[in-house]
Amino acid sequence: MTQKRFDWIFGVVMPTVCIFFDPFVFANRWDTWSTLLGTFRPFVYLLSFFSILLMAAWLLWRERLGGLSAVIAGVFAVASLTSLAIGVVLIPFSLVGLIVLIGVLGFTPLFTSVIYLRNSVRAFRSAKIALTRNTLIYSAAVAGIFALVVPYVVNVAIVRSLERIKYGDAQTVRAEGRKLQFVAPLVDASELQMDYWRMPREARDTEKAHALEEVYYDLRGKNIQSYTPFD
Secondary structure (H helix, E strand, O other), X not given: OHHHHHHHHHHHHHHHHHHHHOOOOOOOOOOOOOOOOHHHHXXXXXXXXXXXXXXXXXXXXXXHHOOHHHXXXXXXXXXXXXXXXXXXXXXXXXXXXXHHOHHHHHHHHXXXXXXXXXXXXXXXXXXXXXXXXXXXXXXXXXXXXXXHHHHHHHHHHHHHHHHHHHHOOHHHHHHHHHHHHHHHHXXXXXXXXXXXXXXOHHHHHOXXXXXXXXXXXXXXXXXXXXXXXXX
């Protein structure tokens, strides 16, 4: 029972808390600095969303999921590796952050990595009852590949859209901005803010600058001039 409670805390609750209160890793919530890993935000957010939902389902129903456990095992394996990578990157920041306690959250991905790996193994073993060995292996592998490829493709599409905004004209900025509105929670809009403030002062009254202001407001619901990093 204690272990299951630990799984709920670091497999469901804490990852959700970290995403919601993330101050600088993937999100720029207070317009005070650039993000650390904002480029990978679409990938991590999508993978986290599906992983957390599957973890909740697994902890609630376990063996009753039957052959679906193979799919869960594959997704958990990918989530474990991703959490480990994030945790390693955050170690220096987490150690410094311990001074103000909030750094404790930075160690969450390392604990989460262990939780997802352990439950990946358990789900794999559970699926043995319902599936043949080959079907089990193929199902877990395909699920793992799917969990990697889909978020990656979405991530690449969003990054390319942001690049077109950066180097395009006002018409391009507005066109790409309309596309990004459909996936606004996945977009690291701080890049748009940085692009705006990197412009010379005289360029901030151009059509492109106004287009950037509009797109940023549509994505964040805030004025792009709410923070002036270079002035």
